[in-house]
Amino acid sequence: MGVPLFDTTTPLRPLRAELDAAIARVIDSGTYILGPEVAAFESEFAAYCGAGHAVGVANGTEALTIALRALGVGPGDEVVVPSFTFYASAEAIPPTGARPVFCDVDPDTMCVTAQTVAAALTPRTKAVIAVHLFGNVAQVAEIAALGVPVIEDAAQAAGSRSAAGRPGALGTIATFSFFPSKNLGAFGDGGAITTGDDALADRVRMLRFHGSWDKVTYEHVGYNSRLDELQAAILRVQLPHLDAWADGRRAAGRHYADAGLAEFARLPVPIEGCDPAWHLYVVRSGQADDLAATLAGAGHGQKAYYRTPVHRQAAMLEYAGDVDLPATDELARTHLAIPMSPVLSAQMAGQVVAALRGAPVGAPSA
């Protein structure tokens, strides 16, 4: 049997009774929206991240739009965002009235840097979205030193650590997705916004509930964007296990290295001072499509998530202009995600590498 691209069920198997009890507790409570489970999850998740506040929202995309709105981003403003990311990082910007301005990434860590962001700044820049891509942790302090508020897009980085702290506590405000395949995944859509700023947290709470402070009068056009009680109860069961799962993801990366994966592709590079909880394990090769075909032939999971980078997607062409992002274009061509999960064993990593070793493709150059 092949190794799947990700495995969301095996890590949850030992938690089944606890999950069943949490779901039953919500059903019996009769409270399904903004009740005690969401409140408890928000304080537990804020404590985990080391952030002053966490606010549950409906998904990671709306988390970004709401975070931008809370920062006062609107028509006439620009927001710098990488193009080598999931589409939603940029898609969340136009609903605020602002324009995405695409920046490049570092070719080794695949994340934005102060240099790539600086190249995209203009007097209209109101915020920067620093994506902690694939579980790596972008160097937020260096980017913030450019003088623009940083929104961490931490959708892929729950469980990661950096010398400066955890994702969620590094920028002005941060956003998370609890999409089921994420490092901390709900049984449906979910998201959160974290911040250490009391006023920003208040604005986020107001915006997620139709732009109302008192839930009776409406001063702002907001959103109906809430994490629901069932998802919060499910996430509360999982949160205490996130660090152990992150250790499992890091161990899986080591298993690949031990099995000799570097003979066939360039391995992902952790940012200095960072302990990534690899969300996706993304290697690089000049023959990425051949590697993908080999792995598929052996029944193993693989996927080129961002073959067309965001600035080349049809919906974004009006914002992209003639921006030149050489590292992004190169990564788009050469990246490939291979199986990763908290339970990916040395034996599984060995199977994946053995499939490459047995392939007719020569040693690919990145």
Ligand SMILES: Cc1ncc(COP(=O)(O)O)c(C=O)c1O
């Ligand atoms: C980097 C990144 N940003 C934003 C999102 C959007 O999150 P959601 O799917 O919960 O809307 C995702 C994941 O889907 C993501 O990977």
